[in-house]
């Protein structure tokens with residue numbers, strides 16, 4: 001989001017541009033620059049790093065190149081190094097468009113990247129297959145439906161609690 005956009009949001013909400021920028025730069029799910037259709041986030045905090053998280057991150061960057069820090073040339077991937085994803089018991093954890101893949105091995109990472117390139121996103125550890133970032137962003141904004149029956153069940157339970 002360019003600075004003019006933050007200024008417009010600030011005007012609408014009655015905030016300062018600095019307040020909007022503070023929120024926008026704190027949450028990694030808010031993208032301030034174009035991202036690939038699939039954002040691969042890799043936890044490199046201690047639990048995950050001890051079990052190979054850092055190696056996974058470096059491997060992904062090696063396979064997808066320096067451009068993956070922003071967007072790969074094919075527009076498919078952005079690779080992010082993340083702080084704890086709050087699933088330490090499933091380390092090393094990788095998310096694709098915020099859907100969790102637990103205890104990921106280097107071979108699984110390779111297969112994940114190859115599958116996405118071929119249009120076959122692998123099923124997540126807890127069920128479901130993430131859509132592309134645009135679809136998932138709409139979902140996170142409260143629009144659309146979840147991509148798999150297990151995720152839909154989880155969402156339904158959450159709605160029942162509200």
Ligand code: FES
Pocket residue numbers: 043044045046047048049083084085086087088089091093
């Ligand atoms: S340290 Fe990786 S999920 Fe907590």
